[in-house]
Amino acid sequence: MRDRLAVTNRIFEKTCAHVRFLQTEIDDLRVLYTRSIDAGNKAVQYKYKIKLSVTMGLKCYMHDYACEKAQQVAEMRYRINMQDAIEASAESSDDEYRFDDDEDEDEDGRVYTYNSDDSNESDK
Numbered sequence: 001m002r003d004r005l006a007v008t009n010r011i012f013e014k015t016c017a018h019v020r021f022l023q024t025e026i027d028d029l030r031v032l033y034t035r036s037i038d039a040g041n042k043a044v045q046y047k048y049k050i051k052l053s054v055t056m057g058l059k060c061y062m063h064d065y066a067c068e069k070a071q072q073v074a075e076m077r078y079r080i081n082m083q084d085a086i087e088a089s090a091e092s093s094d095d096e097y098r099f100d101d102d103e104d105e106d107e108d109g110r111v112y113t114y115n116s117d118d119s120n121e122s123d124k
Contacts, residue, residue, distance in 0.1 A: 005076040008073050022059040029055060
């Protein structure tokens with residue numbers, strides 16, 4: 001489980017890096033697009049407008065994928081924390097409840113002790 005968490009977390013981090021890279025590309029393309037508008041060059045405007053829309057679509061797709069991976073990482077961390085808590089409580093409960101195999105309690109509250117030497121029960 002921890003190995004899958006590490007792999008999923010690595011994928012999430014790489015996806016976030018791609019989203020940041022795509023955002024810088026979008027910012028650069030917006031600058032180029034506005035310059036082409038100011039220059040009045042329609043062919044270049046079209047070229048940058050297409051690149052800008054494709055890059056924005058790719059960024060949206062990568063952002064959704066990053067959100068999915070973030071959700072998976074959160075769920076895996078929750079499961080691991082719950083397993084650790086269950087294991088810790090099981091270990092502490094083992095220490096709290098130790099049973100003495102030599103004594104047995106009757107319905108009336110009488111305690112019987114068993115001796116390994118003879119199999120007779122004795123009242124306490």
